[in-house]
């Protein structure tokens with residue numbers, strides 16, 4: 328077992344024991360190779376570098392109170408990677424292969440799977456890139472590399488769990504184009520959102536909230552997490568074809584239903600959140616990160632705040648987000664019965 332300080336991991340890459348790779352050529356995947364080195368040798372002309380021909384996933388493995396290791400909803404990540412590959416025109420590993428490689432990666436890196444009790448986990452990053460040289464703007468069908476690597480993570484912010492963040496609306500920036508690639512986990516989406524994200528952080532915010540790119544009327548999502556709102560007994564989350572279908576959000580919707588809440592998926596405007604009791608962002612990395620403030624401005628970098636929406640008492644996480652967080656992580660750490668069979672138990 329590694330001797331890392333499990334309480335202060337944050338969300339940062341560190342090298343672990345092994346990286347798994349396989350390459351698709353002539354209609355089949357090569358036998359999986361496990362290597363200690365976390366570097367690969369690539370042509371200068373990979374379309375992944377030049378044209379963003381790549382997609383990835385993110386999921387987590389947890390060490391439970393019962394000592395068992397659980398991987399959360401790998402089948403959902405496999406399905407989402409398939410949709411990203413189909414969009415890019417790339418071959419994709421089957422669900423079985425995706426899952427098997429995630430399991431192998433976790434088993435080979437158990438030294439880095441945090442012990443129970445630190446709100447920490449092993450992040451699993453499957454990624455697809457192209458390894459044959461090409462400058463042509465055509466989908467690649469050969470030399471496709473699928474890699475899986477892992478690293479231990481704590482909270483996204485590096486602080487305590489359920490610490491609230493302040494956010495700002497990115498009125499003059501879009502994360503994705505209307506009818507574009509926003510609903511796929513393709514690498515290019517992330518470069519496109521980074522400028523707005525960096526400017527928001529420079530101004531002291533934790534994240535940017537993007538509006539729907541077609542009309543800038545409805546709430547879409549944060550830079551790398553979905554939006555959730557709580558209003559009375561309603562769990563409200565945006566309906567949009569330009570947001571990433573979050574597996575955490577899907578799970579929280581199910582949990583909300585399981586505990587007797589109404590789940591509402593709809594288009595809603597920024598004004599409507601004034602009525603919300605709680606707001607949060609959700610994702611594999613963010614889990615639930617409660618939002619204390621959403622500032623609206625004429626433009627992202629403006630010094631004028633048009634309207635400030637505040638949530639929670641004294642800037643603290645509200646009771647429903649706390650309850651949902653406890654339920655979700657309870658399933659992941661084996662404290663609450665996994666009635667929907669979401670976890671693969673190793």
Ligand SMILES: Cc1ncc(COP(=O)(O)O)c(C=O)c1O
Pocket residue numbers: 385548549550551552553570571572573574575576609610611612
């Ligand atoms: C843009 C975006 N939205 C939402 C999410 C949350 O998705 P998930 O819960 O599947 O991690 C992520 C993270 O993967 C993301 O990058």
